[in-house]
Amino acid sequence: MENTLNKAHKHTVNVAVGIILRDTACFVTKRNETVHQGGKWEFPGGKVERDENVTDALARELREELGIDVIDSEPFMHIEHDYGDKHVTLHIHTVSSFTGEPRGCEGQQGAWVLLEDLQKLRFPDANKAIITKLEAQYL
Ligand SMILES: Nc1nc2c([nH]c(=O)n2[C@H]2C[C@H](O)[C@@H](COP(=O)(O)OP(=O)(O)OP(=O)(O)O)O2)c(=O)[nH]1
Numbered sequence: 640m641e642n643t644l645n646k647a648h649k650h651t652v653n654v655a656v657g658i659i660l661r662d663t664a665c666f667v668t669k670r671n672e673t674v675h676q677g678g679k680w681e682f683p684g685g686k687v688e689r690d691e692n693v694t695d696a697l698a699r700e701l702r703e704e705l706g707i708d709v710i711d712s713e714p715f716m717h718i719e720h721d722y723g724d725k726h727v728t729l730h731i732h733t734v735s736s737f738t739g740e741p742r743g744c745e746g747q748q749g750a751w752v753l754l755e756d757l758q759k760l761r762f763p764d765a766n767k768a769i770i771t772k773l774e775a776q777y778l
């Protein structure tokens with residue numbers, strides 16, 4: 640019972656996540672060693688702020704982190720994941736139209752990776768379902 644209550648009331652962090660697509664590749668960045676899930680690759684994005692919707696949060700984060708301006712993004716999937724130390728809800732959009740050339744603006748490593756090679760990189764556990772769906776949809 641206590642567990643159920645804890646779970647139901649556990650604070651979840653809402654995160655806007657972008658799958659930046661160009662042809663058969665997507666742009667991924669590496670999380671800083673010192674942060675939650677550090678040292679792993681990620682799809683760029685970040686926390687949705689109060690009074691902000693996912694589309695706006697995504698555009699803001701991708702401008703800050705990659706220096707690109709999103710023209711169009713489409714909802715792709717939602718994932719809820721409990722890391723034990725943190726509960727996250729990922730609001731994932733595909734981004735197929737943008738201006739600028741993505742790069743790690745905050746010193747983070749970034750790379751275009753073929754969709755078929757994504758499974759070779761180390762991502763946070765929550766990302767497994769994203770990669771499975773990308774492979775099913777685009778490969
Ligand atoms: N951006 C991103 N976050 C992910 C992915 N997979 C995954 O589990 N996460 C988790 C890790 C973090 O707990 C959370 C994202 O929070 P964050 O700390 O990076 O958020 P942020 O960019 O706003 O950073 P900050 O304001 O805290 O500096 O979501 C992913 O593919 N991309």
Ligand SMILES: [Mg+2]
Pocket residue numbers: 683684685686704
């Ligand atoms: Mg971030």
